[in-house]
Amino acid sequence: MSETMKAAVLRAPRVVEIADVPIPHINEPTDILVKVEKTAICGTDLHPYEGRLELEADIILGHEFIGSVVDVGSAVTQFSVGDRVVASCVVSCGACYQCRRHQPGNCAGSRIFGLGLALGDLDGGQAEYVVVPSADITARAIPQGSNVNDEDILFAGDIMTTGHEAVARAMRPGDTVAVVGAGPVGLCAAMSAVALGASQVLVVDKVATRLKEAEQFGAIGINSSENDATDAVLDLTDWRGADVVVDAVGHPSALLAAIPLLRAGGVLSIPGVYTEESMTIPFADLYLKGVRIEMGVSHITEYMDEVIALMGAGKLHPSAMISHRMGLSEAAEAYKLFEAREAVKILLDPTR
Known part of the structure; x- marks a missing residue:
């Protein structure tokens, strides 16, 4: 050597x-x-x-x-x-x-x-x-x-284990899982949600090629540059919202986009890495919805x-x-x- x-x-x-x-x-x-x-x-x-x-x-x-x-x-x-x-x-x-x-x-x-x-x-x-x-x-x-x-x-x-944990710790079989961000962790989360028995897996992103990848894994792609993601998720869930929403991006804009997708009593799972010391979020919405938040280092x-x-x-x-x-x-x-x-x-x- x-x-x-x-x-x-x-x-x-x-x-x-x-x-x-x-x-x-x-x-x-x-x-x-x-x-x-x-x-x-x-x-x-x-x-x-x-x-x-x-x-x-x-x-x-x-x-x-x-x-x-x-x-x-x-x-x-x-x-x-x-x-x-x-x-x-x-x-x-x-x-x-x-x-x-x-x-x-x-x-x-x-x-x-x-x-x-x-x-x-x-x-x-x-x-x-x-x-x-x-x-x-x-x-x-x-x-x-x-x-x-x-x-x-x-x-x-x-990334596969990070995405898997993000849904495994939050979902039950039959849940609707929405993933914000079709990067590698988001795609892994979508893959695992399908494997763990989600009834629907919805993936939100602006990049069409990444959404096509998500669809190959069994997810429904939602292009947020062409459609209102909140309306699309509500329409697919009888206007309840998703049972689990995964912020797989780790950016304040993604978190703000994720929160409206969640049903009352749902779980917000955050495997995305945040380095911001503070940021503004609609805390009252989370409180009134009775949301559970799962986040942190995997x-x-x-x-x-x-x-x-x-x-x-x-x-x-x-x-x-x-x-x-x-x-x-x-x-x-x-x-x-x-x-x-x-x-x-x-x-x-x-x-x-």
Whole structure:
């Protein structure tokens, strides 16, 4: 093994370079070192890329990846060298009050790959190698001889599980689920709502191509640039509103668009990432409707096994969202495409 590796490094907002950096090494007995086989660009990566989340310079980006284990800490019990794994984007301690209550996203020691010192100082997975801490908790073995393909299971570490949790924690079979935003997380939420038995899945967006993708997953697309989304949802629900509304965007305008779609007593689920310290919302409407709100950092490790099982059963196919397959060497161009919304989901191959 050489002393250095290639990695996508964020030098400054909108400046991504492929750099030669030292190969990381295991620091704790609970770590594993993974040789990355596939990685992806996530919507959350755009927060530091666009400068909305200020990070120190020279961060290795990325938190969606799969690969093979090449080194194992002495305290790791679930993995051996040669195992192929997918890792949760969020690393938790597994032992604190929040983790014991099955809410690892609220762990005070939570860390996220590729988001700098403020979120745990973990190098990201858009590189040839990455260290996975607390491996027995964070990672899952890729099932051998199953129907799950690599490009599907890659997304079990973040967007597929994030979208799945957004509906699983909020809906019952037979519910109408409305999803605002047909980006990757929104499409995953729609996919899971169909798999979990929603009677209707309605997806609201302004981009016709993304709505066509949602329709391929069994949803009804509503183009909010051509139709009043509130009227469309009410018309499809006998003027009650949706039982569950998912804000899969993470922007104040999306939240304001989501609230009117919800029926009285319904559930507003917010997997979209918000960085605003404050914003104005129609609180009286939420109160009078008796709305329940589910939001926060996703509890990925609580839902990964369920998602992988549904993939194996042929119920979830997030790889259908992949629009571009590029080499890691093309990361700078890939980020430009993704920011411009010219790509739904981009895979990066560290060997290219």
